[in-house]
Amino acid sequence: MTRLYRLLAFPPVTRALLLLPIAGFFLYFFTIRFNIPWFDEYENIPYFLDRFLNAPSFGERIGALIRPNNEHRVVYARLVVLAQYYLTGRLNFGQLMLWGNMALVLIFFLLYRALRDQEGNSKKALIGMLPVPLLLFVAQNYLLTFTAIYTLQYLAIIGLVMLTFFVLATNKPLNLGIALALGLLSTFSMGNGMLLWPAGAGMLILQRRWLALAIWLAVGGLGGYLYFLGYPVQQGNAEGFAYVIAHPVQTLFGFLVFAGSVFDFFPTLLAEKRVHLPFIAGLILVGGLAYWIIKSLFQSKKNTSFFDAFILGIVLFLLANIALIAVFRIRFYFGMVLHSSYRTYAMVLWATACVLFYSRLPENKRVRIWPVIWGIFVVVNVVTYITYVPMAVERRKYLQGMAYNQVHSQVGLGGSRDTELARYISNLTSMMHNRGWYSLPVPTITPDEKKMENPVQASPLKIPLHVDQQTDYVVVSSDDPTYKPGLNEGTYMVMKSDRHTYVMFATPNRPIGYFPWRMAPGFSTGIPKLMVVPGHYQLGLFRTYPDHSDLQFANQFVDVE
Numbered sequence: 001m002t003r004l005y006r007l008l009a010f011p012p013v014t015r016a017l018l019l020l021p022i023a024g025f026f027l028y029f030f031t032i033r034f035n036i037p038w039f040d041e042y043e044n045i046p047y048f049l050d051r052f053l054n055a056p057s058f059g060e061r062i063g064a065l066i067r068p069n070n071e072h073r074v075v076y077a078r079l080v081v082l083a084q085y086y087l088t089g090r091l092n093f094g095q096l097m098l099w100g101n102m103a104l105v106l107i108f109f110l111l112y113r114a115l116r117d118q119e120g121n122s123k124k125a126l127i128g129m130l131p132v133p134l135l136l137f138v139a140q141n142y143l144l145t146f147t148a149i150y151t152l153q154y155l156a157i158i159g160l161v162m163l164t165f166f167v168l169a170t171n172k173p174l175n176l177g178i179a180l181a182l183g184l185l186s187t188f189s190m191g192n193g194m195l196l197w198p199a200g201a202g203m204l205i206l207q208r209r210w211l212a213l214a215i216w217l218a219v220g221g222l223g224g225y226l227y228f229l230g231y232p233v234q235q236g237n238a239e240g241f242a243y244v245i246a247h248p249v250q251t252l253f254g255f256l257v258f259a260g261s262v263f264d265f266f267p268t269l270l271a272e273k274r275v276h277l278p279f280i281a282g283l284i285l286v287g288g289l290a291y292w293i294i295k296s297l298f299q300s301k302k303n304t305s306f307f308d309a310f311i312l313g314i315v316l317f318l319l320a321n322i323a324l325i326a327v328f329r330i331r332f333y334f335g336m337v338l339h340s341s342y343r344t345y346a347m348v349l350w351a352t353a354c355v356l357f358y359s360r361l362p363e364n365k366r367v368r369i370w371p372v373i374w375g376i377f378v379v380v381n382v383v384t385y386i387t388y389v390p391m392a393v394e395r396r397k398y399l400q401g402m403a404y405n406q407v408h409s410q411v412g413l414g415g416s417r418d419t420e421l422a423r424y425i426s427n428l429t430s431m432m433h434n435r436g437w438y439s440l441p442v443p444t445i446t447p448d449e450k451k452m453e454n455p456v457q458a459s460p461l462k463i464p465l466h467v468d469q470q471t472d473y474v475v476v477s478s479d480d481p482t483y484k485p486g487l488n489e490g491t492y493m494v495m496k497s498d499r500h501t502y503v504m505f506a507t508p509n510r511p512i513g514y515f516p517w518r519m520a521p522g523f524s525t526g527i528p529k530l531m532v533v534p535g536h537y538q539l540g541l542f543r544t545y546p547d548h549s550d551l552q553f554a555n556q557f558v559d560v561e
Contacts (some may be wrong), residue, residue: 004371014126017374018133021381022105025137028385029101031487032392033146035094035441036399039414039425041149044069045093046428046437048078049085066188068231076160076189077152091438093148100151103159104136107348110162111355118307118359127370128358134377135262135351139385142392143340150341157190158318158348161199165313168200168216169207169306176212180219187223192321194224199316203309208302243331250334255326256282258337259319261346265383266516267391271335273514278338285353289315292356311356318349340391387516390485397490397505403444404503405531408453416530445492445503448549449542452494452501456538461554465539473526474558476506476539481521483508488546493525495537495558502532503542532560 007013037045048064055061066073080099085091111132116125144150164186168179183200186193197220204213244251257275260282264274296303296312303309322345329336336342354373361369405412406429413429415422432438443449468475476493483491483506491506504527509520537560540553 021133096148103155134381139388141343169309475526477524479522494540497535
């Protein structure tokens with residue numbers, strides 16, 4: 001193991017191993033990214049921009065900037081949207097995703113700077129950082145990675161809070177003022193940004209900076225008051241607390257599963273079959289961090305360490321976020337603790353814990369232990385790329401199909417037919433196009449999708465389709481053993497009438513039992529009836545390949561009322 005540590009410590013090798021996961025992540029990002037908005041993005045991006053640009057006064061522009069979306073004010077995200085518009089005159093959701101994901105680079109850099117300060121040696125700090133890019137730059141949180149507003153909220157808030165703590169940890173009056181300003185920006189950039197105030201208070205208590213603590217709490221209280229001033233939305237928090245009181249063990253279990261969700265390797269399994277390893281990992285992580293927090297905060301003398309204060313703030317903030325989601329989300333569905341878009345909190349927590357653990361290891365133990373830690377997270381990184389990239393590809397194909405429906409039927413990217421939400425999204429889509437801000441991709445899937453606009457040709461489908469007319473969905477399935485979608489290959493279920501055509505990506509069947517490699521053959525997918533105009537529809541399959549596409553219809557029909 002000493003020989004492996006020496007290899008890892010060889011500067012060219014160390015730098016290569018740090019950069020490789022980062023380069024791999026952005027290769028994955030640029031390969032799969034798309035320029036399609038989805039649901040919440042309509043309010044936070046085009047609706048906000050239209051309202052801001054047409055505001056008759058400065059005060060109303062500020063009102064547009066801080067107007068809540070659900071329970072969140074998202075000032076930072078909207079400032080980024082404004083910057084993109086003023087720089088380019090257009091909206092590009094793929095570029096917004098890219099900017100949001102750059103927060104990972106900021107998080108990596110801040111952890112490195114803190115560890116370098118602690119070690120006093122750049123070489124040692126680089127070695128200590130080896131597991132960090134393996135934890136940050138992964139495919140596990142694909143729903144966040146490929147949704148512009150999520151990256152500009154969830155990822156951005158972590159980056160903003162860490163930057164705030166990085167400044168706050170240095171005991172200088174100017175730094176306190178900068179940290180207060182960054183703290184207010186964080187507060188108004190996502191609801192859970194307010195958690196930085198108690199976490200920052202923990203940092204100041206650790207450093208025994210009592211005057212700074214009083215100022216910090218006063219400004220934090222003012223920020224919280226202003227955040228809720230004129231706040232119109234209530235999210236059922238009382239029900240969340242009632243659920244916790246009624247189910248304390250399940251809530252604690254969910255909290256630990258979420259904390260260990262980095263070890264959720266097989267996303268195609270049902271949640272109840274995936275929780276065991278994340279629970280064990282979360283128990284170990286939270287137990288170790290809780291011991292360190294208690295030991296740090298209740299020591300008799302003040303701790304002037306920049307590193308300890310910075311790490312303490314991050315850990316308190318992330319644990320509070322994980323607890324918040326366990327308290328307010330699992331009452332809807334326990335599997336939310338393994339939800340992809342929330343995974344970033346756990347990823348950053350593990351990365352921070354690795355940096356902290358390395359800083360506490362004596363040199364002789366680093367030689368033996370650190371190659372093992374690095375090897376564990378190499379396995380985590382590689383396995384989760386293998387298991388999550390197909391999910392990211394499916395998500396892209398799903399949105400391409402829904403964009404087709406939006407283009408041809410004015411519904412698909414949010415809302416149900418004949419509803420205010422569907423009309424709202426359709427109107428905003430038209431408004432962006434008419435003003436030259438943004439247009440949905442054409443073609444949305446492949447150039448051959450024009451075939452679906454033509455009358456049905458005599459090309460009988462040989463693969464039988466199984467139809468299940470459920471209350472809310474038309475579910476079509478097949479047990480075709482050859483079906484296996486890829487980046488440039490997939491199948492869309494088609495429903496075509498004399499006037500309307502709808503498509504939905506054919507989702508591969510999920511595993512049988514506990515074994516993720518024992519996949520049921522074929523696919524099963526459903527089109528929501530509330531998206532489809534009532535009528536008599538013929539079923540077909542639109543198959544895409546790297547060099548061509550095929551469209552075939554079955555002699556099977558469904559009626560939607």
